[in-house]
Amino acid sequence: xxxxHYPSTILMTADTVGSVWTYALxxxxxxxxxxxxxxxxxxxxxxxxxxxxxxxxxxxxTVYESEYKLEWMDDPWKDVEKAxxxxxxxxxQVQPDVIHLNHMSxxxxxxxxxxxxxxxxxxxxxxxxxKQEEAPKSWNKYSEMVRKGLQAxxxxxxxxxxxxxxxxxxxxPFKQSTVVYNGRGQQYFQFGRKEPFVFSLGRVWDEAKxxxxxxxxxxxLQWPVYIAGEGKHPDTGEAMELENVYFLGQLTNxxxxxWLSRASxxxxxxxxxxxxxxxxxxxxxxxxxxxAKLRAWLRYGAMPPATLTQTVQMNCVTRSxx
Numbered sequence: 001x002x003x004x005h006y007p008s009t010i011l012m013t014a015d016t017v018g019s020v021w022t023y024a025l026x027x028x029x030x031x032x033x034x035x036x037x038x039x040x041x042x043x044x045x046x047x048x049x050x051x052x053x054x055x056x057x058x059x060x061x062t063v064y065e066s067e068y069k070l071e072w073m074d075d076p077w078k079d080v081e082k083a084x085x086x087x088x089x090x091x092x093q094v095q096p097d098v099i100h101l102n103h104m105s106x107x108x109x110x111x112x113x114x115x116x117x118x119x120x121x122x123x124x125x126x127x128x129x130x131k132q133e134e135a136p137k138s139w140n141k142y143s144e145m146v147r148k149g150l151q152a153x154x155x156x157x158x159x160x161x162x163x164x165x166x167x168x169x170x171x172x173p174f175k176q177s178t179v180v181y182n183g184r185g186q187q188y189f190q191f192g193r194k195e196p197f198v199f200s201l202g203r204v205w206d207e208a209k210x211x212x213x214x215x216x217x218x219x220x221l222q223w224p225v226y227i228a229g230e231g232k233h234p235d236t237g238e239a240m241e242l243e244n245v246y247f248l249g250q251l252t253n254x255x256x257x258x259w260l261s262r263a264s265x266x267x268x269x270x271x272x273x274x275x276x277x278x279x280x281x282x283x284x285x286x287x288x289x290x291x292a293k294l295r296a297w298l299r300y301g302a303m304p305p306a307t308l309t310q311t312v313q314m315n316c317v318t319r320s321x322x
Contacts, residue, residue, distance in 0.1 A: 038061050043068045070103065101115065196316070198224070210268075222313065
C-alpha cells in the first residue's frame with residue numbers, strides 16, 4: 001500500500017458572500033491534522049467581524065483579502081483579470097504544492113502546479129432550474145470563461161453527482177473529475193430540547209431558495225415559522241409582513257446553531273440548492289426535514305404550495321406526539 005502524500009501548503013480561493021466561506025474553513029480545519037497549511041485568497045467583499053474571528057482561530061490558515069468582483073457578478077471581467085494576476089503573485093509568494101479553486105474561471109491561468117477546481121454551483125444550471133430556460137446571451141462570456149477554466153484544471157470536483165452531470169453537459173469534457181460530498185463538523189451542532197416551530201434559513205427574496213413560498217403558506221400552519229434572514233427587499237426596502245411568520249434578521253453561526261438545536265422542523269422548498277449545507281446542518285441538529293424533492297439538489301420546477309403545506313403540517317402533528 002502506498003503511503004499517502006499530503007501537501008504542505010495549499011493556495012485556495014474563496015469568497016465571503018456565501019457558503020463557499022463555510023466550505024473553505026471546514027476543509028482547512030480538516031487538513032490541519034495532516035500538517036497542511038492553507039493560504040486563503042478571498043474575493044467579493046471584506047470579511048466581517050465574525051468571519052475574521054473564525055479565520056484567526058484556525059492556526060494553519062493565512063488569509064489574503066481582496067475585493068475583486070466574482071465571476072458571476074455584473075461586468076466582472078476586468079476585476080477577474082486583475083484577480084488572476086494577484087493570485088499568480090500569491091502563488092510565487094506562498095509556494096503552494098496544490099492550487100484549490102472555488103472560482104472556476106481561474107483554472108486557465110498558468111499555474112505551473114496541480115490545479116483542482118470545484119464547481120459548487122453555476123449561473124447556467126441556476127438559470128435552468130429557477131427560470132426553466134437557458135441563460136440569456138449576456139452570460140455567454142461567463143460560460144466561455146468557466147468552460148475554459150474547468151477544462152484546463154487537472155481535476156474538477158462537484159458536491160453531488162447531479163451537479164457533476166450538469167457541469168459536464170455545460171462545460172465539459174474535463175481531464176479528470178470526481179464527486180466529493182460536502183460535510184460539516186458535528187461539534188458545531190447539537191440536539192437540543194425541540195420546540196414547536198418551523199425554521200428556515202436564507203434570503204426570502206432568493207428565487208432559488210424559494211423561502212417566500214414557505215412564508216406565504218405559514219398562515220395555514222399550526223406552528224409559527226421563523227426565518228433567519230431579512231424580511232425587507234434589498235432593492236426596494238419593501239417589508240414582507242405575513243401572518244405567523246417571524247423574521248430574525250442576520251444571525252451569527254452560533255445563533256443559527258442554537259435555533260437549529262431547538263427547531264422541530266427545518267423547511268427549505270428550494271428550486272435549486274446544489275450546496276445543501278443548511279439541510280445537512282439541520283439534520284445534524286435533529287430537525288425533521290421538509291425539503292423539495294430535488295434530483296440530488298438540482299431540479300426543474302417547484303414544489304406546489306399545497307404539497308408544502310400538507311407536508312409541514314403532517315410533520316407538526318407527528319412531532320407533537322413525540
